[in-house]
Amino acid sequence: MEEQNSEVPLPGQARIRVGIVYNLKSGNAPTGVPDEEAEYDSVDTVMAIKKALERGGYDVSLIEDDGRQLPGKLMRAREEIDIAFNIAEGRGGRGREGQVPSLLGYLGIPYTGSDETALCVSLDKDLTKRIAASYGVKTPKSVLVKSGELSKCDIHRLKFPVIVKPNAEGSGKGIIGTSIAETPDALVTLLAERMNTYRCDFIVEEYIDGREFTVGLLGNREETRVLRPMEMVFCRHTEGNYNVYGYHVKCNYKDYMNYVCPARITPEQEKKLSDAALTVYKALGCRDFSRVDFRIDRQGEVYFLEINPLPGLAPGYSDFPMLAEASGIPYDDLIISILGAARKRLVI
Ligand SMILES: Nc1ncnc2c1ncn2[C@@H]1O[C@H](COP(=O)(O)OP(=O)(O)O)[C@@H](O)[C@H]1O
Ligand SMILES: [Mg+2]
Numbered sequence: 001m002e003e004q005n006s007e008v009p010l011p012g013q014a015r016i017r018v019g020i021v022y023n024l025k026s027g028n029a030p031t032g033v034p035d036e037e038a039e040y041d042s043v044d045t046v047m048a049i050k051k052a053l054e055r056g057g058y059d060v061s062l063i064e065d066d067g068r069q070l071p072g073k074l075m076r077a078r079e080e081i082d083i084a085f086n087i088a089e090g091r092g093g094r095g096r097e098g099q100v101p102s103l104l105g106y107l108g109i110p111y112t113g114s115d116e117t118a119l120c121v122s123l124d125k126d127l128t129k130r131i132a133a134s135y136g137v138k139t140p141k142s143v144l145v146k147s148g149e150l151s152k153c154d155i156h157r158l159k160f161p162v163i164v165k166p167n168a169e170g171s172g173k174g175i176i177g178t179s180i181a182e183t184p185d186a187l188v189t190l191l192a193e194r195m196n197t198y199r200c201d202f203i204v205e206e207y208i209d210g211r212e213f214t215v216g217l218l219g220n221r222e223e224t225r226v227l228r229p230m231e232m233v234f235c236r237h238t239e240g241n242y243n244v245y246g247y248h249v250k251c252n253y254k255d256y257m258n259y260v261c262p263a264r265i266t267p268e269q270e271k272k273l274s275d276a277a278l279t280v281y282k283a284l285g286c287r288d289f290s291r292v293d294f295r296i297d298r299q300g301e302v303y304f305l306e307i308n309p310l311p312g313l314a315p316g317y318s319d320f321p322m323l324a325e326a327s328g329i330p331y332d333d334l335i336i337s338i339l340g341a342a343r344k345r346l347v348i
Contacts, residue, residue, distance in 0.1 A: 015059045016058050017080060018081060018082070018085050019083075019084045020046060020053075020062055020063065020084075020087065021065060021085070021087070021100055022041050022062075023064070023065045023088050023089050023090075024040055024046070025037045025042055026040075035172075035173045035248075038171040038172065038247045041089075041313075042314065045312075045313055045314040048315045049087070049313060056336040056339070058339070065090075081109065082348060083110045083346070084109050085111070086104065086112055094123060094167075096123070097119035097123050097309075098115075101119060111342070113309065113310060114286045114309035114310070118286050118309055119310060122306075123169075124168050125165065125167050126201075128306060131284065132276075135280070135283045137279055137304045138303055139303055140206040140208050140303050142204060143155055143204045144202075145201065145202045145203070146201050147202075148195070153204070155187055158204065160183060161182045162207055163179055164202055165203050166198055166200050167200065167202055168200065168201065170310075171250065172245060173247050175246035176248060177242060177248075177249075178190075180240055180244070187204065208295040208303050209297060210295050210297040211231060212231065212245060212295050214229065215230075215273050215323075216311075216327075217291070218338070218341065219288070219289075220288065220341055220344070223344075224281070225327075226274040227327040227329075228261060228263070228270070229263045229274070230260065230263055230326065231259070232245055233259070233260055238256060245257070259322055261325075261326035262326060265296075273294055277292040280307050281307065288341040288342050289309075289337075290309045291308045292307045293308070313335070
């Protein structure tokens with residue numbers, strides 16, 4: 001007999017109604033940028049979350065952000081759901097990940113995950129690095145280059161090689177194997193090309209030659225659980241002879257990567273990663289779950305790269321479910337735990 005799940009209501013008790021809010025990949029990127037929809041989800045991910053929640057005893061409805069109709073859908077959902085399970089990435093711009101949480105907050109709909117402020121700040125790599133540094137978390141030296149202000153950028157205080165990344169994106173979007181410049185001249189050419197394609201601010205960061213790790217966090221306040229770190233081991237160089245976990249590599253991970261979780265590092269190194277991850281999570285006021293990316297250089301120095309308060313949840317593909325699995329949390333339990341953390345915080 002199947003064990004009774006604690007979320008299943010007793011007879012006479014109302015079932016909690018959850019609305020999953022999401023963006024789907026449409027397959028026809030309107031601007032022609034090849035990885036334009038990198039951050040959006042597949043229908044399989046949404047269905048996997050739905051199934052996990054239903055198995056947990058919840059009533060689940062689907063609320064797709066398919067453009068302008070989302071505000072109307074959410075107005076109606078106000079009467080129909082008790083909580084939103086938010087994985088929506090937003091429409092665009094530096095604040096895009098905060099757009100749906102802002103709407104949910106405005107309409108008084110409780111939701112899982114971080115609030116709009118934490119999401120907007122975290123999406124801005126330059127701002128996040130400044131905050132992390134002010135809490136004593138080491139991060140590679142970098143310079144922000146505003147869109148259209150290439151000539152004003154002060155790259156002379158950076159040590160080459162450097163990596164060039166969109167300042168407010170995720171999932172490796174706009175980052176390729178050849179996003180590394182070895183000289184100032186090469187950097188100017190690379191930035192001009194990248195800016196012309198992506199038309200956004202870029203961050204130029206000293207390239208950390210070494211090993212790459214990611215750390216998962218689950219829960220809130222004193223109950224926050226730091227999951228064992230995972231190492232992303234490159235089994236071959238990416239294009240350009242560097243190791244870069246960009247969007248193309250993520251999509252073709254079997255050709256490039258081995259994932260080792262828990263990572264084979266010393267307890268001291270693991271503690272450094274966990275402490276830094278928790279510090280940034282708390283500093284930004286992140287909630288319920290997040291994933292934090294790091295590099296450790298050849299001298300053993302830990303560098304924070306970025307935090308993802310809305311990490312991908314694609315089963316068998318995204319890093320966060322892999323981290324959870326390795327810490328003994330199967331996919332369905334992970335989804336229920338994220339919702340559980342939000343419910344506890346919101347007293348629902
Ligand atoms: N300073 C750096 N040094 C070396 N590699 C980097 C650096 N910054 C980013 N990378 C590589 O690029 C990948 C994506 O960068 P990241 O900052 O995590 O952006 P995203 O939000 O797109 O995941 C990293 O996982 C890493 O492989
Ligand atoms: Mg990353």
